[in-house]
Amino acid sequence: MIAGNAWVDALARMGIIAVAVPLAVIILSYVERKVIGRLQMRLGPMRVGPYGALQGVADTIKLLTKEDLRPQTADRWTFELAPFVVVVPVFLAFVTLPFTSEAFVRNLGLGLFYIVAVSSLSIVGFVMAGWGSDNKYALLGGVRAAAQLISYEIPLVMAVLAVAMVGQSLNLTELVNGQGRVPYIVWQPLPFLIFIVAGLAELYRQPFDIPVAESEVVGGPFVEYSGIRWSMFQMAEFINMVLISVLASLIFLGGWNWPLGNGAGTWLQVIWIVLKSSAFILFFMWMRASLPRLRIDQMMAFCWQVLLPFAFLQIIINGLVLVYDWPDWVLGVLSGTAALAAAYLTYRGARQAAVPASPRLHRVGSVL
Amino acid sequence: MLGILKAIGTTARAAMRKPATVQYPTQKKELPHRSRGLPVLLWDFEVDEPFCTGCQVCARYCPVDCMTVTMKDNPKYAEGKSKRRKIIDRFYIDYARCMRCDICVEVCNFDAIVMNNTWSGVELSRYDRRDLVLDLPALLADHKTGQMADPFREPMGVAHSGWAPKQRSEDEKEAVAATEEGGEG
Secondary structure (H helix, E strand, C coil): CCCCCHHHHHHHHHHHHHHHHHHHHHHHHHHHHHHHHHHCCCCCCCCCCHHHCCHHHHHHHHHHHCCCCCCCCCCHHHHHHHHHHHHHHHHHHCCCCCCCCCCCCCCCCCHHHHHHHHHCCHHHHHHHHHHHCCCHHHHHHHHHHHHHHHHHHHHHHHHHHHHHHHHCCCCHHHHHHCCCCCCHHHHCHHHHHHHHHHHHHHCCCCCCCCCCCHHHHCCHHHCCCCHHHHHHHHHHHHHHHHHHHHHHHHHCCCCCCCCCCCCCCHHHHHHHHHHHHHHHHHHHHHHHHHCCCCCHHHHHHHHHHHHHHHHHHHHHHHHHHHHHCCCHHHHHHHHHHHHHHHHHHHHHHHHHHHCCCECCECCCCCCC | CHHHHHHHHHHHHHHHCCCCCCCCCCCCCCCCCCCCCCEEECEECCCCEECCCCCCHHHHHCCCCCEEEEEEECHHHHCCCCCCCEEEEEEEEECCCCCCCCHHHHHCCCCCEEECCCHHHCCCCCCCHHHHEECHHHHHHHHHCCCCCCCCCCHHHHHHCCCCCCCCCHHHHHHHHHHHHHHHC
C-alpha cells in the first residue's frame, strides 16, 4: 500500500503507471533502433547524446511539436478519437499486470481474462482510423488489422486458457505463485510457442506487419496521421510489446517467482521480471530484423490451420490430464510432442506450397 | 520454415560483426588515389611558384566554360630563378559549373592542374553560390599547404611535360651541369 485510503492508493499507482509507461516507450524506441541497427551491421542512432542515448527524447519533442494534420474529407470525430481508442485499452491492461508480488494497481481475481478482454478492444481503434481517414490505403490497412488481430486473438486466448487450466486460476499472482519450482513453459511448451507467435501477430510487427505494411498500404491506418496522434499509435505498439512480454514472462517463465521464490526481496523480483521480459522484447526485435513479411493468405492460413487446431488440441490434452489426474510430466510430454507435430506439419506444408503442382496451377490458400 | 532459423542465424552473426557504418563528418573513409574531385592547381616547390603558365589551353577546352585564365611575364624568369617565361596571373574556376570531366587535366601541357583527390575536392557546401568561384590562392592552397600530399597525375602526363622534375642520379646531375656550362661558354 502506498497510501492509507484505497482510492488514493489506486490513483497513486495509476499515476506511476501513467508516467513509467511512456518513459519505457521512449527508452524502447531508442533500444529498438539500436538493436535492429546492430543486427543489420549498422550503428543505429549515434548523434543525439552519447551513443545517441537522447534520440528517444529528441523524437518525442519532434512528434509533440509537429502539426496535427487532419484531411479535409476525414470523418472528424472518428479520425480524432481513433488513437485514443487504440492506446487507452493498452493502458487499461496495465491495471492488473503485476510486476512483482507487490507492484500492481489492483490484483483482480479474473486478471488474465480482463487483460485479454481489454487489449482486444484496440481493434476498434484501427478500424476507426481506417474508416475515418477517408483514404483507400488506410481503409485497407484497417480491414487487414481487423482480420489479423481478431484471428490471432483466438489462439492467443486459447494458449492463455491452457495455462490457466494448469494453474487452476485466472489470477495472475496465483498463476505466478503456482510456478515456484517449475515454470509452466516446461508443462506447456506448445501454448508457449502459440502465445509467442500469436503475440507477435498481435503486435503487428514484422513478419506480421501486414496491416501497416509500408510497401503495400503505406502505413495502413496511420497514413493520414501525424505528430502526436501518430505517436499515440506508435506508443500503443510499444506498450503492447511490453504487455505481451511481461505477460509471457509471468505465465510461462514464472515471473518474479521462479527460480528465486516469493521470499526474494522486491528489487530482486524486479530484476528478474525485467530480465525475463527484456529477453522477450529483444526476441521480438530480433524477429523484426530477421524475417520478411508474410503474405496475407499465409498469415491467415497459419492462424486457422495450424495455431488454432493445436491450441484446441492442447486444451483437450489439458482437460484429459486434469480429469484423470495424471502426473504433471505427462502434460509436458504430450504438449512437447504436439509442439513437434505442429512444427513438422508447418515445415511440410511450407515445402509443399513452395513447389507448385504445375506452373499454371498455384495452390492459392494452402500456404503452409 | 528452416529458412526462418537460417534468417535468425544470419542476423545473429551480423550482430557479432563490426558495424560497417562510418560516422561521416567526424570519421572519413580514405579516398582512392584516383578519386576525381574538382580541379585544383599544383605548386612547384622547387622554384616556389605555380606550375601553371597561364597558357589557357584548359580554359579553351573546358566544355562548360568554368575557367578564366590570364597570363603575365614571370618576374622570377627575369631574375634567372625560373625557366618559365610566363606565369599565371589570375585563375578562376567556377566549381558550381565544373562537371569534373577531367579534360583540363588531359590537355594541360605542364601538369599544372589535377583533379583534387582529397575530401576538400568533394565537400562543396557553401552558404553562398558565389563562394564556389575559387581564385588563384584558393586553387593552389590544397597542394601548397600539403593538404593534398599525393596528387594523382596521369602517368603519360609526366613524360610529355617539359617541366616535371626528372629523377636523376648524382652522376647524371654533374654531367648535365657540365654540358650546360660548356654550352653557355
